[in-house]
Amino acid sequence: MNKQKKIVSMFDEIAPTYDVANRILSFGVDKSWRKKACDLTYKFYDKNTIDLIVDVACGTGDMCEYWLKRSGAKNIILKQILGVDPSIQMLKVAKTKNINASFTEGEAKKLPIENEQADIISISYGLRNVVDRVEGLKEFNRVLKKNGLLVILEFTKLQNKNFISKIRDFYMKKILPTIGGLLSKNYEAYNYLPNSIENFLTKEKLEKELQECGFEILYSKGFSMDISTLFIARKK
Numbered sequence: 116m117n118k119q120k121k122i123v124s125m126f127d128e129i130a131p132t133y134d135v136a137n138r139i140l141s142f143g144v145d146k147s148w149r150k151k152a153c154d155l156t157y158k159f160y161d162k163n164t165i166d167l168i169v170d171v172a173c174g175t176g177d178m179c180e181y182w183l184k185r186s187g188a189k190n191i192i193l194k195q196i197l198g199v200d201p202s203i204q205m206l207k208v209a210k211t212k213n214i215n216a217s218f219t220e221g222e223a224k225k226l227p228i229e230n231e232q233a234d235i236i237s238i239s240y241g242l243r244n245v246v247d248r249v250e251g252l253k254e255f256n257r258v259l260k261k262n263g264l265l266v267i268l269e270f271t272k273l274q275n276k277n278f279i280s281k282i283r284d285f286y287m288k289k290i291l292p293t294i295g296g297l298l299s300k301n302y303e304a305y306n307y308l309p310n311s312i313e314n315f316l317t318k319e320k321l322e323k324e325l326q327e328c329g330f331e332i333l334y335s336k337g338f339s340m341d342i343s344t345l346f347i348a349r350k351k
């Protein structure tokens with residue numbers, strides 16, 4: 116099995132327990148990161164009507180739910196939201212939530228969408244799993260309207276190993292795999308998480324890659340002692 120297929124099948128396996136594990140392991144803090152991402156993006160985009168938001172690597176649909184909630188809170192008319200993910204089992208859970216979004220199977224590097232259709236593309240805690248990342252970023256650029264926004268929430272690799280980052284590493288490498296493994300009975304999947312962060316880019320390197328793929332960085336900042344980083348970039 117190739118690397119990308121292996122990653123997707125791992126998500127298929129943990130899909131039934133993914134939401135519970137996520138809430139416990141993030142102590143619910145991920146909710147505030149998602150809310151902030153949506154609110155800031157709506158502020159940068161500054162439009163009352165949005166035709167299409169595509170949430171790539173949508174998993175069980177959390178981010179789609181936040182886009183809907185926050186557009187409602189801000190009186191923004193959101194005409195369509197589409198969640199895309201290659202894991203059928205994650206999509207199955209998303210569909211049980213009965214939110215006003217559609218979900219379809221697909222990979223970051225080959226989205227089932229015509230050129231320049233999306234106002235906003237988001238990918239939350241998904242980019243690390245995209246093996247052909249540059250192809251994915253170029254695909255996002257193709258699908259976005261001119262001046263459309265790309266929103267990335269991700270655990271980036273920390274460059275300076277200060278005290279806080281050592282605590283994060285300890286949590287990610289020791290505590291998270293144990294609890295996640297216990298909940299999902301899949302220790303391999305939860306060991307993959309810290310390794311995938313270690314093999315991922317730093318905030319600065321991802322900014323550079325985004326620029327090389329045709330984006331202008333509008334915002335990039337770490338939250339909660341740099342545990343999670345938010346990038347908002349505009350298609351040039």
Ligand SMILES: C[S@@+](CC[C@H](N)C(=O)[O-])C[C@H]1O[C@@H](n2cnc3c(N)ncnc32)[C@H](O)[C@@H]1O
Pocket residue numbers: 119122123126171172173174175176177178199200201202205221222223224238239240241244245246
């Ligand atoms: C950690 S989950 C994040 C799910 C969701 N976005 C969230 O915030 O909870 C990562 C997701 O990335 C998906 N994924 C893996 N490889 C992918 C790819 N090449 N393209 C798109 N999504 C991918 C997985 O199936 C999984 O649902």
